[in-house]
Amino acid sequence: MTEAEIEFFDKLAPSWDANEIRSTPERVKSILAKLPLKSGMSILDLGTGTGVLVPYLSEIVGNEGSVTAIDLSEGMLSIARKKYGNLTNVSFMELDFEEELIPGMYDVALLYSVYPHLHAPAQTMEWLFKMNLKPGGCIVIAFPSDEKFINNIHHERKSESDHLLPAHSLAEMIKGWGFSAEVVAATEDEYIIIIKQLAQ
Numbered sequence: 001m002t003e004a005e006i007e008f009f010d011k012l013a014p015s016w017d018a019n020e021i022r023s024t025p026e027r028v029k030s031i032l033a034k035l036p037l038k039s040g041m042s043i044l045d046l047g048t049g050t051g052v053l054v055p056y057l058s059e060i061v062g063n064e065g066s067v068t069a070i071d072l073s074e075g076m077l078s079i080a081r082k083k084y085g086n087l088t089n090v091s092f093m094e095l096d097f098e099e100e101l102i103p104g105m106y107d108v109a110l111l112y113s114v115y116p117h118l119h120a121p122a123q124t125m126e127w128l129f130k131m132n133l134k135p136g137g138c139i140v141i142a143f144p145s146d147e148k149f150i151n152n153i154h155h156e157r158k159s160e161s162d163h164l165l166p167a168h169s170l171a172e173m174i175k176g177w178g179f180s181a182e183v184v185a186a187t188e189d190e191y192i193i194i195i196k197q198l199a200q
Contacts, residue, residue, distance in 0.1 A: 022144040023052045023113075031112075031142055032056055033194055034184050040064040041107040046097050046133065047071055047114035057110075058087045058107030065089060068104065072096040098124050100130050109139045116150060116164050120179040129179075129197050130174055136196075141170070143191040150191075167191050 032053070037043065039062040045053055057067045067090045071077050074094055081092050083146035095102070098119055109128050111118075118124055125139055133139070143150055147164040165173065171181035171193050184192040 002200075022149070024144075025056075027031060027144045030054065030188055031144065031185070031192060032060065034190075035108070035110075035142075035194070036138065037061070037108060040105070042066045042134075043068070043070040044102065044106045044128075046109055046111050047117065048080055048092075049076045051084050053110065053112055054080060054084045054087070054090055058084070058090050061089060064090070065091060068093060068102075068106070070097055070102065071079055072173040096174060097128075102128075105130065105134050106132055107134055107137050109137070111139065111141050113143055113150075114188040115141045115170075117144075122174075125174075125177065125179065125195060141191075141193040141195070144189065146186070146188050146191055149188075151163075152169055164191075167193055 011113065013017060037057070037060050038193045039060065041061050042065060043061055044056050045051075045057060045067060048071050051069060054067060054069055058127045061067060067087075069077075069084075069090060071080070072095060073112075077092055079095050085092070109132065115121065121184055127136070128139060132167050143164075150164045164170070167183045167186035173184050174181040174193070174195055179199065180196045180198055182196075184194055186192075
């Protein structure tokens, strides 16, 4: 990600939580309940921002599990750390996961409200499966809204990479990259795709 993009998120950080009206506790819990998450798992929260998912993930995985929350914006991470730094099963890491190697192996990698910001999604997914996901692990793309809401937010940026396809269309594209992709939800309030490696 470019320095300008990092600066953009750093500047947004102080007002992010006040403006994130879609990620209500009820909606977040509903989305996470549809995912293959359970106690004892190791979870990657990629693009964690101010840690919207962190307390819920921490509770799900419990003391035997772990949550690694990653973001490239120190502004976002500083807020996440202030809110949830006391959670013993959560660690925070500042890095660009499309450019830098993430240490460790995980059961699930979450991309919550992150996918439109990826520069090279196919290559990033391939790299995550190769370097960071345990056998049988999965990547999740999720939003607390449909693609229309997301694209309305991003319309001023006029970037093709910021445009989010309907869930079923994106799933078909991902299948074309050589993965399996299951649409779990495609409603006004929930957009969920679970991605796995094809059986060898």
